[in-house]
Amino acid sequence: MTVNRRISTSPTISPPPLDIVIKIVNEYGDAPRRAAHEEAHDYPDPASLGGAVYGAFQTASTADLVAVANQAHAIFAAPTADRVASELDALIAATGLSPRVVADGVMIREAWTAPHASLLASVTLALLLHFREIPDARRIGVCAGDDCVDVYADASPTRRRRYCSITCQNRARARSYRAARRA
Numbered sequence: 085m086t087v088n089r090r091i092s093t094s095p096t097i098s099p100p101p102l103d104i105v106i107k108i109v110n111e112y113g114d115a116p117r118r119a120a121h122e123e124a125h126d127y128p129d130p131a132s133l134g135g136a137v138y139g140a141f142q143t144a145s146t147a148d149l150v151a152v153a154n155q156a157h158a159i160f161a162a163p164t165a166d167r168v169a170s171e172l173d174a175l176i177a178a179t180g181l182s183p184r185v186v187a188d189g190v191m192i193r194e195a196w197t198a199p200h201a202s203l204l205a206s207v208t209l210a211l212l213l214h215f216r217e218i219p220d221a222r223r224i225g226v227c228a229g230d231d232c233v234d235v236y237a238d239a240s241p242t243r244r245r246r247y248c249s250i251t252c253q254n255r256a257r258a259r260s261y262r263a264a265r266r267a
């Protein structure tokens with residue numbers, strides 16, 4: 085008896101680490117640039133964000149990076165877990181990501197393919213794998229600082245991160261301290 089072999093010619097998608105996705109979102113996304121009044125600034129070289137080692141980043145145009153950053157920002161900014169799930173689900177459907185298994189020596193490993201390798205497929209996979217590790221949708225978000233809608237993923241032990249950076253956190257603390265002194 086022969087078994088139909090599933091032969092896939094679709095490329096394997098390699099996900100970047102989530103911290104690189106976050107940098108792309110914050111440096112290229114329209115909303116973070118607008119909130120920081122950086123619309124007129126040049127975009128950084130993707131290589132400076134550590135993205136150059138990932139194939140899809142090497143060939144991405146600035147327009148691609150901006151589009152993908154905006155799509156990923158919508159997931160971080162989604163107000164409910166339902167919305168996070170539906171936004172991510174839509175990206176999985178749009179990119180055609182699907183799982184396979186491959187042998188790696190004697191180990192059976194999961195691999196993900198898509199009909200076309202793309203920056204969006206890589207970023208979508210990075211987000212999908214993030215939620216496998218940390219399913220709680222409240223642990224991603226948008227900075228609570230003034231003039232900042234940069235995104236973050238909360239890996240803190242307290243699970244109460246609300247700011248993109250120590251800078252924004254300190255600024256907010258200083259502001260509430262001054263407000264308290266005036267009161």
Ligand SMILES: [Zn+2]
Pocket residue numbers: 227228229232233234247248249252
């Ligand atoms: Zn911030």
